[in-house]
Amino acid sequence: MKRFVIIGNGPAANSAAEAIRKQDQASSVTMFSREFQGHYYTPALPELVSGEKTAEKLIVHGPQWYERLGIELRLDCPVQDADPERRLVITAEGEEVGYDALLLATGGNAFVPPIPGTGDLKVIPGVFTLRTMADAERIKAAAGQGRRVVLIGGGLLGLEAGNGLLRIGAHVEVVEVFPRLLPRQTDSLGAKLLQGLLETMGFAFHLGRKTERIARTPDGLEVLLDNGTSLAADMILISAGVRPELELAGKLGLAVDKAVLVDDRMRTSLADVYAAGDVCEHRGRYYGIWPAAVEQGRVAGTNMAGGSAEYAGTVPSNSLKVAGIALTAFGEIDAEGRHQALVFQGQANGLYRKVVHNQGRMLGGIFLGDEQGARTALTVMRRDQILSPEIRALFPAESA
Ligand SMILES: Cc1cc2nc3c(=O)[nH]c(=O)nc-3n(C[C@H](O)[C@H](O)[C@H](O)COP(=O)(O)OP(=O)(O)OC[C@H]3O[C@@H](n4cnc5c(N)ncnc54)[C@H](O)[C@@H]3O)c2cc1C
Numbered sequence: 001m002k003r004f005v006i007i008g009n010g011p012a013a014n015s016a017a018e019a020i021r022k023q024d025q026a027s028s029v030t031m032f033s034r035e036f037q038g039h040y041y042t043p044a045l046p047e048l049v050s051g052e053k054t055a056e057k058l059i060v061h062g063p064q065w066y067e068r069l070g071i072e073l074r075l076d077c078p079v080q081d082a083d084p085e086r087r088l089v090i091t092a093e094g095e096e097v098g099y100d101a102l103l104l105a106t107g108g109n110a111f112v113p114p115i116p117g118t119g120d121l122k123v124i125p126g127v128f129t130l131r132t133m134a135d136a137e138r139i140k141a142a143a144g145q146g147r148r149v150v151l152i153g154g155g156l157l158g159l160e161a162g163n164g165l166l167r168i169g170a171h172v173e174v175v176e177v178f179p180r181l182l183p184r185q186t187d188s189l190g191a192k193l194l195q196g197l198l199e200t201m202g203f204a205f206h207l208g209r210k211t212e213r214i215a216r217t218p219d220g221l222e223v224l225l226d227n228g229t230s231l232a233a234d235m236i237l238i239s240a241g242v243r244p245e246l247e248l249a250g251k252l253g254l255a256v257d258k259a260v261l262v263d264d265r266m267r268t269s270l271a272d273v274y275a276a277g278d279v280c281e282h283r284g285r286y287y288g289i290w291p292a293a294v295e296q297g298r299v300a301g302t303n304m305a306g307g308s309a310e311y312a313g314t315v316p317s318n319s320l321k322v323a324g325i326a327l328t329a330f331g332e333i334d335a336e337g338r339h340q341a342l343v344f345q346g347q348a349n350g351l352y353r354k355v356v357h358n359q360g361r362m363l364g365g366i367f368l369g370d371e372q373g374a375r376t377a378l379t380v381m382r383r384d385q386i387l388s389p390e391i392r393a394l395f396p397a398e399s400a
Pocket of ligand 1: 034035043080107108131132157277279288293319
């Protein structure tokens with residue numbers, strides 16, 4: 001009987017545990033989480049902030065799931081150390097737990113840029129990041145009708161969180177260092193259309209601006225921008241990306257570049273130690289998205305339990321989940337105009353379609369205001385990438 005240990009309880013960890021159980025019903029599987037609740041759906045955290053969903057609604061796996069699969073889930077039990085020679089992990093309480101195969105699925109943390117004044121976020125009341133359910137609960141408790149929120153970072157996650165705050169009556173100003181919104185998901189035309197839609201909803205934007213400093217004032221908080229603009233705020237939400245949680249990887253001595261390096265079988269540089277999800281990088285690529293974590297976890301779990309699976313990559317697709325705005329981007333969006341593209345801008349407010357291709361082979365696309373079109377294009381992208389008649393039909397000749 002083998003001992004499987006999984007550090008983490010996110011999508012990578014859960015899909016790995018499930019894959020292990022498919023191969024091996026007898027061995028022990030122990031999962032550690034530094035959080036308090038079962039596996040939950042992180043992408044819906046902005047809806048927890050807005051009150052549209054309750055914490056219970058976000059739970060993907062409750063206690064019964066772990067019981068049914070015979071998995072021991074240790075909640076509120078951070079793993080603090082690991083000893084690869086003795087093949088054991090050590091909890092914050094000092095308990096040693098041995099393993100035959102170990103999965104590092106510790107995910108990532110919200111990145112906080114070195115802005116003077118941020119210091120240790122935990123000790124600055126009113127300054128937040130959003131990564132966990134506990135973060136969402138804290139933000140929700142601090143936000144409310146009429147509160148002035150400055151959002152530092154206008155990426156997908158920031159805009160979704162900002163939308164959650166708008167919905168509870170907050171005023172939301174977004175500071176974004178890039179001169180346009182969502183530089184990785186839109187080109188300049190798409191970004192302009194999107195910005196218009198978001199402004200109609202109540203967002204205010206300061207694009208192409210750096211935050212110089214955050215300071216406390218008698219009136220609350222102040223965000224000072226590089227052009228001298230001063231924004232008054234009751235709370236600040238920093239949404240500047242994610243960084244892998246590498247503390248244990250360092251203690252294990254794993255090979256790391258941007259994140260833990262894994263091969264196609266999700267093996268790290270250390271025998272019998274695997275990694276999956278936001279903690280790892282595969283073939284030079286860091287995904288930071290849910291579907292990649294699920295797939296990588298499945299591959300890791302299968303191999304840990306003696307099966308055989310390989311990870312070949314995930315076509316990254318991102319959607320902005322803001323009610324009334326349908327934006328989906330996938331693969332190469334070619335903001336620089338280096339490739340061929342089919343483009344259609346509809347009469348309807350904000351409708352924009354773009355498919356990037358190379359001699360008829362689809363490389364990626366942007367769809368704003370057309371969920372059905374986005375689904376069709378994504379299906380083709382994942383199937384054979386051929387610019388089929390169904391794709392061409394989305395681009396009436398006069399606009400292509
Ligand atoms: C607000 C928000 C919205 C998002 N929206 C989307 C979206 O729309 N689409 C999309 O594809 N992706 C989205 N993402 C990203 C997606 O949630 C992540 O890519 C995914 O959760 C990564 O899964 P993971 O299992 O690698 O890590 P995580 O989900 O980060 O889980 C890591 C786990 O490790 C545990 N852990 C870490 N260190 C320790 C330790 N030392 N001891 C014990 N436990 C530990 C944590 O408690 C946690 O359970 C979003 C993320 C956020 C925060």
